[in-house]
Each structure stands twice: as structure tokens, then as C-alpha cells.
Amino acid sequence: MKSSVTDLSGIKKIWFTPFVDFRGDLLKIYRREIFQDLLPNVEEIYLSRSDKGVIRGMHYQLGSKAQDKLVYCITGRMLDVSIDLRPDGNLGLVHVEELIGGGKSALLIPGAFAHGVIVLEDHTSFISMSPQPYSPGDERGIRWDTLGVDFGLERPVVTAKDQAWPSLDEVVSQLK
Numbered sequence: 001m002k003s004s005v006t007d008l009s010g011i012k013k014i015w016f017t018p019f020v021d022f023r024g025d026l027l028k029i030y031r032r033e034i035f036q037d038l039l040p041n042v043e044e045i046y047l048s049r050s051d052k053g054v055i056r057g058m059h060y061q062l063g064s065k066a067q068d069k070l071v072y073c074i075t076g077r078m079l080d081v082s083i084d085l086r087p088d089g090n091l092g093l094v095h096v097e098e099l100i101g102g103g104k105s106a107l108l109i110p111g112a113f114a115h116g117v118i119v120l121e122d123h124t125s126f127i128s129m130s131p132q133p134y135s136p137g138d139e140r141g142i143r144w145d146t147l148g149v150d151f152g153l154e155r156p157v158v159t160a161k162d163q164a165w166p167s168l169d170e171v172v173s174q175l176k
């Protein structure tokens with residue numbers, strides 16, 4: 001299997017080459033050998049499923065609890081949103097990448113970025129792998145509608161928790 005990595009201002013896009021034959025195809029989305037510098041260990045893997053209009057995030061975990069994430073869309077279509085929170089990086093820069101179910105690429109989002117998804121189709125699912133555990137007490141967030149991006153959602157579906165996070169401007173000013 002061949003793979004290549006593109007750097008998108010700190011986020012990595014990993015391209016896979018599937019094995020294809022008359023039955024369909026096989027795509028290996030994690031192999032330690034390939035990820036040894038990017039994501040050498042995996043502590044947790046979860047599968048998330050949502051319908052059109054759902055927003056999850058924009059979440060991050062504090063300090064040493066920061067969670068790197070390898071995100072791969074299995075079905076449907078979604079916008080993967082990452083926000084650079086590195087004081088010495090592009091602080092506050094929002095990166096939006098469309099992921100399509102069964103596509104040939106995954107995203108590696110470092111723990112120093114807030115992360116979320118905007119679901120564009122019903123029955124959208126993605127898998128997320130992390131080398132650090134989920135730690136709800138260390139979770140923080142940024143409110144999705146303060147990013148300066150029009151996601152064009154007619155009926156956003158969002159939890160009370162995610163609707164109550166501070167704005168991007170507030171979070172950025174605390175990190176300066």
C-alpha cells in the first residue's frame with residue numbers, strides 16, 4: 001500500500017492507495033509502520049454517526065490531555081473543521097476540509113487544534129483514533145457559529161453543551 005502525506009499548516013492529510021479487485025476495494029487506514037512518526041500508538045477508536053445538519057464540536061482537551069486525532073469518513077459527507085490554537089502557530093486560523101465516505105484520504109489533527117464536524121448528508125459516519133484518552137474534565141470548546149465561516153446550514157442540530165462554548169475571539173484572546 002502506498003501513502004503520502006500533505007501538510008496543511010499543521011494538519012496532515014494522508015492519502016491512501018486502495019487494493020482494488022473485482023469484489024470491490026480494501027483500504028488500510030492505519031498501519032503502525034506508516035504512522036510511526038505521526039501517530040505511533042492508538043489508545044482509543046470511536047465511530048460516530050449523524051444525519052445532515054448535525055454539528056459536533058469544536059472541541060479540544062487542555063495541556064497534556066490534548067488529543068491528536070486521525071479522522072476518516074466512512075459513509076456520507078462532512079466538513080472537517082480544525083482551528084489552530086497554537087500560540088506560536090497560526091493562532092485562530094480555521095481550516096475546513098470536506099471528507100467523503102469511503103474516500104482515499106484521512107486527516108490527522110494535532111491535539112493543539114480544536115476540532116469539529118459539520119454533517120452534510122444523512123447517514124454520515126466517521127472513525128476517529130487517538131493516542132491519548134478522552135478526558136471530559138479537560139474538554140473545552142469553541143462555539144461553531146463564531147468561526148467566521150458560513151456553513152450554509154438550514155437547520156443546525158447542536159447540543160446545549162456545544163452551543164454554550166465561548167467564541168473563537170474569546171478563546172484566542174486568552175491564548176495570546
Ligand SMILES: Cc1cn([C@H]2C[C@H](O)[C@@H](COP(=O)(O)OP(=O)(O)O[C@H]3O[C@@H](C)C(=O)[C@@H](O)[C@H]3O)O2)c(=O)[nH]c1=O
Nearest residue numbers: 044046048056057059060067069115116117128134159
Ligand atoms: C468523544 C467521546 C464521547 N464520549 C461520550 C461522552 C458523552 O456521553 C457522549 C457524547 O459525547 P460528546 O457530545 O462530547 O460527543 P461529540 O460531540 O461527538 O464529541 C466529539 O466531537 C468530535 C468532533 C471530536 O473531535 C471528538 O474529539 C469529540 O470531541 O459520548 C466518550 O465516552 N468518549 C469519547 O471519546
